[in-house]
Amino acid sequence: MVDTPHSDADQGAESMLMPGLDLPDAASEGYQVLARKYRPSRFEDLIGQEAMVRTLTNAFAAGRIAHAYMLTGVRGVGKTTTARLIARALNYRTQQADAPSMSLSEPGEHCDAISRSAHVDVMEMDAASRTGVNDIREILDGVRYAPVSARYKVYIIDEVHMLSTSAFNALLKTLEEPPAHAKFIFATTEIRKVPVTVLSRCQRFDLKRIDREVLTDHLANICEKEQARVDRDGLGLIARAAEGSVRDALSLLDQAIVQGAESETPVDVRQVRDMLGLADRARVLDLLEKTVRGETADALAELEDLYDAGGDPVVITRDLLDFVHAASRMKAIGPDADIGESRETAERVFTLAQSQTLAQLTRLWKLLLGGLDDVRAAPDALAAAEMTLLRLAAASMLPPPEDAARLLASHPPATASAPGNASAPAGVNDAAPGGSMEAPGKPEAQRFEARPAPQDLPVELDPPGAGIQDGPDSFETFITMLSARRDISLQSDVERYCRPVMFKPGQMTFQPEKNAPMDLAPRIARKLQEWTGAAWVVLADRAAKGGQTWSEKRAADRQARLDRAKQDPAVLEAMRLFPGTELVKVVEGEARAAPGAAAKENDA
Template sequence: MDDTPLPADDTAAGEALMPGLDLPQTAPDPGYQVLARKYRPSKFEDLIGQDAMVRTLTNAFAAGRIAHAYMLTGVRGIGKTTTARLIARALNYETDTADGPAMTLSEPGRHCEAIARSAHVDVMEMDAASRTGVNDIREILDGVRYAPVSARYKVYIIDEVHMLSTSAFNALLKTLEEPPEHAKFIFATTEIRKVPVTVLSRCQRFDLKRIDREVLTDHLERICGLENASVDREGLSLIARAAEGSVRDALSLLDQAIVQGSEETGPVTAPQVRDMLGLADRARVLDLLEQALSGKTADALDEIGALYDAGGDPVVITRDLLDYVHALSRVKAAGPGADLGEAADTVQRIAGLAEKQSLAQLTRLWKILLTGLDDVRNAPDALAAAEMTVLRLAAAASLPPPEEAARILAGHPPAARSETPAAPPASASASSPASLAGEAPGKPEPASQAPAHAARPAAPVAPAEAESELPGPRTFEALIALLREKRDIALQSDVERYVRPGAFRPGSFTFQPVEDCPPDLAQRLAKRLQEWTGARWAILADHEVRGGETWSERRQREAEEKLERARQDPAVAEALRLFPGAEIVAVREAPAADGDADEKTTERRA
């Protein structure tokens, strides 16, 4: 046997690798570290945006009320794994002057470096995404009963815990409820709803919040200073916005943005960052919204095409439109002083647009864009879906506010108005119409012109008098007769097939559209009535209205009733008996003779 002593270096290495001890302190230079790893928080004070969690943990540690299991939840890159390691360090914090769990980690402890590098024998990290089975959990549970080797507590960090199988969760329950004094569990997940309630009830839960855009922008600016990098504040704001509250995503994007500039080209500008992210110019998106709300559909289509050609993603463009409609709503609800996080000139433009829309109209626009966003994401041609969304936006912007539509639905014609200012009617929240036509695009009615029935009883025009002055049909039957007289075959066919008549008054008509009804039927009918009568007609297509029969259904019903009456006629019944297999094809009305009852001519077919 060779008794030659080991070299000093090998002996040191052998001692360092013994159980319970740290790995060798000397390690090769790792080279460049990405910013997300380089600036990972090393103490609780470095965590940004999680003040509530830090305060709760600090108070719990100070009072000695340390839980045996923690559940950390939040979006990706928010700091769940980092927080878990910090808690593990706090539980096992030990220095020459401190010997107990502590939240102040300013002075590195004996176990801190090894825990931070995931190299401590008593702090075990497991990725449940790759180890989901019950056998993986049993390996952990078999070691729980043994005391820690060198640290104060054995800490088990299980990342993406929601990926564990049902049997794995069941195996964990008993130990999780009554763990040994030396064992602590820290779970992290992005899908908290997938974690069984039985596990959640045994843990102290912390919801890590998304980082506010301004806070994240300030954080990126500090890191740029430490890295001697120069990126425009607006560019950093774009990165923070694209990261959606995730610190890791923001730092990864910042890593990419820093190399967009150089000493020769100067600081990284916002347009460079925008091109890197594939974002559309938000100022141009605001132009697009302005054009759509003004009814300039051709300009709006040209603008969205130009944004797409410049590299804008249709999904991002639609989301930007949603953001701006949300900003308009906030300004409308809270006033021009609402905190929008936008530049001063942008806020001024948003305030100007908000003045022209009611809050109910903005709510309607928001719903259209929200539906449109799903269409753009799922459509085979995203640009075409985005264009259709913009067209729907323009069409909805030309409609009167829902409160005006509710007034028309209540049976008050648009011509009957009072000049006395009044508050909006209480029925403003009534069912909004699906389509309204006859309103000139881009010309909303002044807010000072309140509906007659909502104004003070000064001297409004009586509805009956107003109706008598309006030309045109006064019943649905008269409307059908007018369509036949004018020989507009296409419009007549659509009205007869798809319209279930509701409230009909001179100047206004509400109907329930049948399935597959052309979406522009109300507009076409209103336009024709205005041409034929010279008066503006408000035509409402409302799916919530319970209309009567369509004209086609009515004709079919009347034809069937005639056939049934013919079958009941004794002479016809006898003829059908004498000619087996005969069938009544149609019933025609015979011209009525003076003093005689109407005669029917019945066609029979053998």
């Protein structure tokens, strides 16, 4: 979080004022971890917290200094460090200045002792270990006494949410009307556990997670100061693993630098990935693409390879969640959505997003979210991850929820029975004239009238096929329409990758070939809706058994014509007269070829 290491200057001045409070010099402690060495020593060194610094700077300049501050945020974003900086700013004093100041570029006479938690007028308390009311009373008993040497007595209470209810109650009165010489600074990671009565008496600042790119730049700057070499991509992995926490990132950077201690080459992304136990992000995206395409065998093999390479099933599942979330953002916003990935990865994610509807991506997200809990709790994490992939593959083959609703609307449930009957008994005949129904073999007295309840009425959605104008009624006429519309790209994909299963106005089901584009079904549905003026339900079902693709059918027809021609007496005589002759093409005297085949008849 800093650009300069913490300074230990001017320690002697404070030692003369506070004998007995000296701590060992930092230089005598041996190696300092990066998180301590590069702790911010000025407000300018804080990264990612510009809004808070600007507010405090304006408040100090205007003399509107609050008596209590509440700092909240996730671990490692600088809450305790900021509290100490505020304590230094409140008690800032040099030979040239004697007033609260946010400019700490020149160390004041109290700055070093406060930074080292060694000042008698700045008390730090960890509420996680001192939660009782008696601990708070010790503080409150000393509040009424004036500071020994500083301008203000400052009380810093870390993890304040851990205080007991009675401790909070004891603090309330003093917090509302503290002495003029007392200031309180609280820090917490669980702001919702702090009573609102305490929050209302404090000026609150939310410290944000540090943006991944900002954190990566910061790590690169520290590497330069430490004369350490780590690839930019490796630093990006560290920033991502830290989840916005600067302290976590610096701790991981310490480990990464050690990886290259005995090598002259920079620490590369592979070494960082192995250190973090991460799977290759590109391979995780491969895994997601195979799963969405329904290639379950390849997906399971890819997962096993990632596991054997050291990938944690929990991390792999979280990466899958990240990619589904990124695809959802790109589906909603467009290809310019910022997903924090490289350009190549972003292009692949956008292609994935185009193959799914937003409802389908939401369904995949919910399945992965439940799968993540399963993977964490299961005795065999790999098995749980495999089951999650199988559920994803099955869900990706289902039609979008909105299309499923139309299918249900096109097949309404059986007519409801009369009141008192939960459902019609098995074997009941269709409604007779007049709206009555009768079970076979039952007396006339048991006839009843079918009156559907309002809640049983089907959803009023247009069934598939409603309103179609001049649309195809078979797969052959669909091919003819593609040829007539000159949609070469879609026609090529349909002819090569679609094995027709069912085709009727408004509905189409096909078995996709292994290498079929993931977005083929939605592309067909969009074009048919555009050309016919009605919604179509197009389902790609890998489990179905479809017929020949149109390319296979055309090739088979061509081969059949060649075989028939070879049996023709005239052809046989010609081939006898001209040895070595090969029959390569048959030109029909009349256009008897199947629809759509004429355009490619000369492909032989």
